Amino acid sequence: MKLCKKHGVRSKTVITTGHPVEDIVKEAERSKADLIIMGSHGESALEAAVLGSVTYGVIHKDTKIPILVVKR
Numbered sequence: 056m057k058l059c060k061k062h063g064v065r066s067k068t069v070i071t072t073g074h075p076v077e078d079i080v081k082e083a084e085r086s087k088a089d090l091i092i093m094g095s096h097g098e099s100a101l102e103a104a105v106l107g108s109v110t111y112g113v114i115h116k117d118t119k120i121p122i123l124v125v126k127r
Contacts, residue, residue, distance in 0.1 A: 076116060083120050084088055090122075091122045091123070093124050094126075
């Protein structure tokens with residue numbers, strides 16, 4: 056958040072309970088987000104599918120909002 060503020064990028068933190076993939080997409084659509092930024096631990100697509108990765112789930116949801124995946 057500090058880095059976003061420093062560079063004039065609006066951001067917000069939302070804490071919810073429920074299904075992470077659904078909640079991330081719903082909140083992004085509700086708040087009319089321009090971009091969803093997700094972190095990745097560098098897992099392969101097969102590992103992500105088996106592990107149920109939240110990032111993998113969000114990038115495969117039906118949303119018009121662009122998603123940026125950032126590796127460590």
